[in-house]
Amino acid sequence: MKYDFKKIEPKWQAAWEKNRAFEAVDFSEKPKWYGLVEFPYPSGVGMHVGHIKAYSSIEVISRKRRMQGYNVLFPMGFDSFGLPAENYAVKTNTHPHIITEKNIEHFTDQLKKVGFSFDWDREFATSRKDYYKWTQWIFIQLFKKGLVFRAKTLVNYCPHCKVVLSNEDSQGGKCDICHSDVVQLPKDVWYLRITQYADKLLDGLNDVEYPESIKQQQVSWIGKSTGAFVNFGLDGTDEKLEVYTTRCDTLFGVTFMVVAPEHPVLDKYKDRIANWDEVEAYRAECAKKTEFERTQLVKDKTGVKLDGLCGINPITGKKVPLFIADYVMMGYGTGAIMAVPAHDQRDWDFAKKFGAEIIPVIEGGDVEKEAYAGDGTMINSDFLNGYTNKKDSIARMLEEIEKRGIGHKGIQYKMKDWAFNRQRYWGEPIPLVHCPKCGTVAIPESELPLELPDVKNFEPGTDGQSPLAKIDSFVNCKCPQCGGDAKRETDTMPQWAGSSWYFLRFCDPHNDKAFADRRKLDYWMPVDQYNGGMEHVTRHLLYSRFWHHFLYDIGEVGCAEPYAKRTYQGMILGKDGEKMSKSKGNVVDPLDVVEEYGADTLRTYVMFMGDYTSSAPWSDDTVKGCKRFLDRVGALTDIATAEKEDAKIESALHKTIKKVTEDIEAMKFNTAIASMMALINEFGRAGAITKNDLITFIKLLSPFAPHITEEIWEELGMNPDGKTFCTLSSWPEYDEAKTKDSTIEIGVQVNGKVRGTVTLAVDCTREEAFAAGKADENVQKFMEGKTVVKEIYVPGKILNFVVK
Template sequence: MKYDFTAIEAKWHKIWDEKQLYAARTGSDAKKFYALVEFPYPSGAGLHVGHARPYTAMDVIARKHRMQGENVLFPMGYDAFGLPTENYAIKNHIHPAVVTKNNIATFRGQLQALGYSFDWDREINTTDPKYFKWTQWIFLQLYKNGLAYKAKMPVNWCTSCKCVLANEEVVENVCERCGSPVVRKEKSQWMLRITRYAQRLLDDLDDVDFIERVKIQQRNWIGRSTGAEVRFGSTFGDEITVFTTRPDTLFGATYMVLSPEHPLLERWMDRLTNADEVKAYQEAAAAKSDFERTELTKEKTGVQLGGVKGINPVNGKEIPIFISDYVLSTYGTGAIMAVPAHDDRDWEFAKKFGCEIIEVVKGGNVQEAAFTDCATGVMVNSGFLDGMSVADAKKAITEYLTEKHIGEAKVNFKLRDWVFSRQRYWGEPIPIVHCPKCGTVPLDEKDLPLELPDVESYEPTDDGQSPLAAITDWVNTTCPCCGGPAKRETDTMPQWAGSSWYYLRYMDPHNDEALASPEALRYWSPVDWYNGGMEHTTLHLLYSRFWHKFLYDIGVVPTKEPYAKRTSHGMILGEGGIKMSKSRGNVINPTDVIAEYGADTMRTYIIFIGDFEKAASWSTNAVKGCKRFLDKVWNLAETVTDHETAYSTKNESILHKTIRKVTSDIDALKGNTALAALMTLTSTLTDNGCNAAELKTLLQLLSPFAPHICDEIWQQHGFEGICSVSAWPAYDESKCRDAEIDMAVQVNGKLRGTIHVAADLDDETVVQTALADEKIARFLEKTGGALRKSIVVKNKLVNLIVK
């Protein structure tokens, strides 16, 4: 009978759905296992192989745990607010809600076609008011606890569209949509105070099972550094606060640099002797991105402030003050002290602008041929610090700064507060009203969800406000506090909002009274295994951990971390290792692969493609190879006509070894080697003959990878139940050994042949067998050597030492 994958897959999708075969049961007595994949943004292009790789891998893991008797929650949803949908809606005059609905329908169909064991009853959509009601509720709790606030922030401003752009809308300093220049300007934005959680976000990484490169990225993004805050004086009378990790080098600070946006500049501008030059530089800096400004290889630029000097607090020396675009207002204090003798960047700047260079750590000058680490040298030219080690000098200078009230020890973080508002339409409305009498007032929780008005135009306004600002019927409202006239907040939340807590909603998606019930949260928390792309291991993962910790603090969730385990996958490249793109015409559509080869072939290949954590290249020939493997399984099944319940002697060892390997490889994300073992097993069973018991085990081991064909063959052979949810096979360690093995035979340490013997043979018999081997005997006779001693490595080799 032909392997008709199209009919078989459609049949089993219907059966799985009717039986709700993969539904998770909250409160079950079985051990719970919560497997999570990052939910997709439902673009018009539909699912691509980049989605299929992590989804298939986690589906394999979820299916295996389910077969091991665990109560598995494996859900799916859609991160559906966002800029691409809004831009598409503006261009094509289609409501974003309609675009989203159509895109989700496409994604759902593709996901179902691949046979993923999602619990479809728990499907969520971040644009559903029943969902974003609770996103808004979380925002209100953040606001009430002082973690949501408004502040002026530098933003990307399109000079043509007259609107604020997200970073992803800016390509090479021009607007992605219109191609006009993008500049930096200050605008009032909603912010979330994630910095209050910086230390906890760092410390608690020790308690989770994240792959090391994910932890490294988290730690680097948080960027904890210890040092001191130092208050420099100025000849204008104002203090200039800097943060430094090397307060021991203060005596070598020969100039200062302020960011072009530093607030002191506005205060000083009318007293500066070169104000026009300073203003021109500020305008030029505003046209650059943060990345451009901080690029290490770029030439250093700057302007010295005329008419003012800084004052080094440890020696009273007046030093020049510059502005330069490599100093950012959003990092540290927006001002630095420069020690050019011991910092490459400062040295380059000092040489260009003729600043003094004073060595303060002996042997630590960056330009010395015999340069040594300046963190381990001895202090020189540093007053009372001279002769001290760097470590002792750090302690002494910090005590001095504190005693003299000109500084103190300080811990600084690179992490900045989260810019949380967007001046766009397609996002969650921020549930705040602005009252001329009461000020900023949160919406009453009973009035959630606050929904978007249904309008025809989503174009940004001329002054850069959200399109919502022009919808006066929606904007004009009453104050929840005094009942007087007020206006709604017109900024909307970023796409990050809905994705920061979605894993909690899966636990109880139909709850109208809470984001999830306490019972569901206690049962399912934390997520046991979360897989996602490396591109999301900084911002998304950090934001999500922050929201979770806040919810933990206010008693909503029972665990301090949302995810017990986090892994990441490599991307899939086109044929020949070239990145897939529409322009190259090498994008692989999973739907096309399914149509030609079947979902099981697609699933099997996407796992077999290579090491899960590394990038891998698509190969159409390899896809065909996986199809031939499944054909071979189908053909093997047709040869089985008995009803044996035990393994045959000749196949027993390889079956137990394969069970052991596939069991361990799946949870180690080594599905490619698990499949290689299954291919070997299939070939062996084809050569040796296969009985019903052996076929049954093969199907169970293959089922997580290729569930449709396995469920079909299982049913055809009358095995009990459905293969997908049958019990995972067990192995006996004592039966994982081969009855007979090949051992290497060495003579004086050099390989001279092999012998085929029984496993675990005693040493004496092994040696006698080796000596009796015709090839070895001839060699010994030819050399005329007599056996002096022998060395046996059990089941591996025997080394014959001769004179």
């Protein structure tokens, strides 16, 4: 059979769609399997080869699961709110909805042309009102439970996108969307109290199958630490400056304190600060810096010593200088720190620059040269002197500070509450109303969805206000509680909102009475395997786990963790080995590959190009090699003429069934394909195979290259009604006994040099092995006229004659 992919692939894609081959059935008697991929943002550019690789793992496993008799849910949708569509709308004066729906149509067409086995009946987009109605509903439940609050803070503002960004969306001091530098602005911000779920998010990691690297990234992002909150005095006042420390045993080594430039204590006591002008000037400089710039470890230390205000070490009673410095942030910890320069390098650098005292309290190192961060005996520490165990010295100090009433044991998290609003148009309206009498109240759930008003001007305000703030008909409303005049919230939700629960909607995507029917949630959840990029294993994974834990706590879902297993893929690099980008001109369009070589070739290549979790450069030569492999597959019908099973082929086939079966589960897709390539070579050497051999082979290949295998299946007469698909046939089973070789080929050595080869039974005796070796004609030449002084046989490895 000729592999004419331009005819074969559209034919089978249409047949699968017509016959709803990949439809998931609620409450089937079959065991369920829910495979999920990170749904894409539908950009105008369309799909890139990275999408193909990201989706192909769950695609291959889903197809295998169907063949193994599972009821498979493998859905696709679109994460369609967000800045790119809105920026394009501003640029072209086209409504974001029109742009988004057009992009979704393009994306869907691309995905179908690659032959992905998604259940398209469950497709949705987060920007459609029948979906975001339920995003708003979940938000209201969070609000009712006190997990939504508003606070004034310095925010990361992108002047280019004209939007406030969370810390997570502006890592490295750059906007995630446009990569411009962000600046700091004071603003009222809506937050979700994700920190209240920190322990649940940590504990839940014990109940899921995630790679250790992903678990560690989650643990690091949450950043739980056990320490002490200690109250330092402020000289001449009744004020207390609370600090958090994980090493309260070093309190005797505190020689100065640092507070954030924004700390309210500064304004409260500014009349006592003689160098207030210097403080204000420094504050103005700090306001120009991003959080990333302020918290970098490696940078020049800057700060101002307060003249007229100093702290008091509560354990020694001594006065300590008080500084302001940009590396201390109000949003991190308490906004004040105690500095122990002898044992913290950043404090040491600061002390050296500003002439602060350095007092060692742990013996070891040379603190005149650098901070000593190791363990050792406590010194210069009064009642702690002589302690050698860090755990014991911390416990003793905790006992002391609690006895004196100057502090207490506590827990701190690096993760901060989730900034949950954007000042843009293209996002879910926040369903809250500001009433001068009742305060902030949620709109009635019966009024959901609170729809985005249809506007023509999407340009955000220069003051960081949402475009919705300019629409009086939207802003002005009645309070749901008292009926008085009120104002709607005009900020919208971040793009992360819609993706925090989308896996649940796939269980029941057309429900207009609930976000999903509880019985369907109980049937499908949790997701059995979720694949995505490593770039989303902190933010998206944490946010979605947080929402799911919350829904579990209020009784809306039946399992605490949404994803039983999480996996990831490596990047596809450009041919130059660099990350693909349009600016570098090294991007590969997947549909170009489909057009030239076919979807099956593309699918096979992205799975064959290397270890799935590792990055690998694109190779045109390997693409062509995969096309040649599929051409050879197409030609197998010509040799499927044998009447009788060949024992050697049967053994090779069962070995391959075992290898492919196990490798797919282990996500070793490249070696699974390699084993099928090797099997084809065995077929070629045999010259002829049986029809059943070919049927088994194409079943194994079907998850990777479903179009050509479907065509061969039909040609072999296995699809007489046009509905009996290879992709829904039974997965091959292997006989363990047939995966074991009955014979083995071994080299025969004479004085350590191989002089011939023999084929031996695996269980042959030593005598049989020696006899077979001596019978080889070539071996006989090297033994002729010589005396055998030693015979060595290590079964399966060595057969050696020592002669003289």
